[in-house]
Amino acid sequence: MRIALDAMGGDHAPDVVVEGGIQAAREYGLEIVLVGKERVIKKELAKYDTSGLSLPVVPASEVLEMDEEPARAARAKKDSSMAVGLRMVKEGQAEAFASAGNSGGVLATALFTLGRLKGVKRPALSSIIPVKTGFSFILDLGGNTDCKPEWLLQFGIMGSIYAEIVLGIQNPRVAIISNGEEEGKGNQLVKETTPLLKGSHLNFVGNVEGKDIVTGKADVIVTDGFTGNVAVKTAEGVADMLFSLLKDAIEKRPLAILGACLAQGAFKEVKRRLDYSEYGGAPLLGVKGVVIVGHGRSNAKAIKNMVRTAAEAVRGDMLGAIQEAIESNLLLKGVKHA
Amino acid sequence: MRIALDAMGGDHAPDVVVEGGIQAAREYGLEIVLVGKERVIKKELAKYDTSGLSLPVVPASEVLEMDEEPARAARAKKDSSMAVGLRMVKEGQAEAFASAGNSGGVLATALFTLGRLKGVKRPALSSIIPVKTGFSFILDLGGNTDCKPEWLLQFGIMGSIYAEIVLGIQNPRVAIISNGEEEGKGNQLVKETTPLLKGSHLNFVGNVEGKDIVTGKADVIVTDGFTGNVAVKTAEGVADMLFSLLKDAIEKRPLAILGACLAQGAFKEVKRRLDYSEYGGAPLLGVKGVVIVGHGRSNAKAIKNMVRTAAEAVRGDMLGAIQEAIESNLLLKGVKHA
Secondary structure (H helix, E strand, O other): OEEEEEOOOOOOOOHHHHHHHHHHHHHHOOEEEEEEOHHHHHHHHOOOOOOOOOOOEEEOOEOOOOOOOHHHHHHHOOOEHHHHHHHHHHOOOOOEEEEOOOHHHHHHHHHHHOOEOOOOOOOEEEEEEEEOOEEEEEEOOOOOOOOOHHHHHHHHHHHHHHHHHOOOOOOOEEEEEOOOOOEOEOOHHHHHHHHHHHHOOOEEEEEEOHHHOOOOOOOEEEOOHHHHHHHHHHHHHHHHHHHHHHHHHHHOOHHHHHHHHHOHHHHHHHHHHOOHHHOOEEEEEOEOOEEEEEOOOOOHHHHHHHHHHHHHHHHOOHHHHHHHHHHHHHHHHHHHHO | OEEEEEOOOOOOOOHHHHHHHHHHHHHHOOEEEEEEOHHHHHHHHOOOOOOOOOOOEEEOOEOOOOOOOHHHHHHHOOOEHHHHHHHHHHOOOOOEEEEOOOHHHHHHHHHHHOOEOOOOOOOEEEEEEEEOOEEEEEEOOOOOOOOOHHHHHHHHHHHHHHHHHOOOOOOOEEEEEOOOOOOOOOOHHHHHHHHHHHHOOOEEEEEEOHHHOOOOOOOEEEOOHHHHHHHHHHHHHHHHHHHHHHHHHHHOOHHHHHHHHHOHHHHHHHHHHOOHHHOOOEEEEOEOOEEEEOOOOOOHHHHHHHHHHHHHHHHOOHHHHHHHHHHHHHHHHHHHHO
């Protein structure tokens, strides 16, 4: 299987991306196409023993930077590593594309290049978040700030399939974020989406409040891109704040420093539980191709896992399953309305 | 000064509320009117030496419970401790009302009993949240799930006055929650509210992302009640999860248990920094009366501080300041539109 990897995407590109790509080629026996500035990539590759691995380089002269306005940059940079990699997917030269670059940029470029799956109203950016009992899958995360009920239903359908095929969760529990657990609580969007989710074939378990996003009450958490973005970033911010407050409080107490050393294993375990690099990345769902987006801060391990995720989505025929589910849902609607 | 205190409100009412009320009467020299079931309150009072303190009991036969549907219960229970206490404010028999009970119930009962200040579109529930550098004030938190831009502007105006008068913050920085820091990022509501905030007399500092809600970039954080509720509850949930993961990780390692004992002071410092009971409560803003709402889990210290907050709002003539600011803003709009 050939996976196109955006060698220029991420805070630590291209070195860390190339390193992760090599690890993926070695561990999973995949062909990893490194897309980006040829000279730079080859210089990085030369640092490693890559004999026996399949790591072709495909040149792309431009880079869509982390801080660029996605839609504008996607339109302007026709030869970015994202555009070139995604065109490979469109043309069947690669079976998936993975990038730890500007996620909005991937979304915009993928929309231009691949387009949407038939019947899909809006593609969704997603994330895997660590929760008390393991992890949950949440979408949308910023692409669609103002949503319609049907889009959220489709996010639920696509998220459920991803959870089943790639994350290996049987009959995933799907919930919608709201400002209260009870049915009837919610803004207009939640109130209008609830009957659609209840009427679908999904294993819909109702509303989750903010505090239950991280307790593992649901496997797939659906929300509009605005709320999802705020919730996930608030969670990151609070975790950062707590660790930083704890660090400051420990550092001014000699005994506490000793104590923290003794408790180091416990701290490491918690950090490991929260470590996004284990999951590697999360899909852009609803476009005509397998596209995985990684965290900007990805290290080599995260890149490797992002590539693995892409391969699993290809192997499980995620696209076919989504297409079928979206179509049968449209059909269901057609029957109901007839 | 007379403050009406909802003796039946909160998870640990009435015992903890009566205890906190006594502390407030003693420390601040206030007259605390305990509103609720007379027999129960008097039984609690009898446990303490209250000589020299002014702690009259005003009977109310009903209780609006924590889990009741607010609007319905507020309509049905005309003799709840909330209704009675708020009527005292309306009739000038008390200068403020404070409750750690069902916050939606306080909101609904206050709307029935006191009504809105002139020109205020919607009252807002608020909260004080611990942030890296101290605390921030956030509103709305659930009353208004679908908002109009002008309501959010008014939340900013009312929040700014509260921050100045009661929290003692000079020229408070006001921000709006969005899915990106840059101007232009946001859902329709944020995009339409931004020019109103920029055109106001407020010290508007722009958008805050989820991760910056807790970094102290703003003193007053404005948002719709749906997003505010999700953000604040997500923050609570993540903090709970981290402490619980850390506890579990420590408990299975004997050395880490010893380490945690040595670092106990540091842990306590962090817990203290996150302790809502220091702030005691936050106002319901926009109604015709000073109303402070406390956390359901309030302990006696939180109740005492909630009463202090109410007294400070009265002393600083918060209501007059809000009324004036709302009117001058309406006037400003009138001039602009002329």
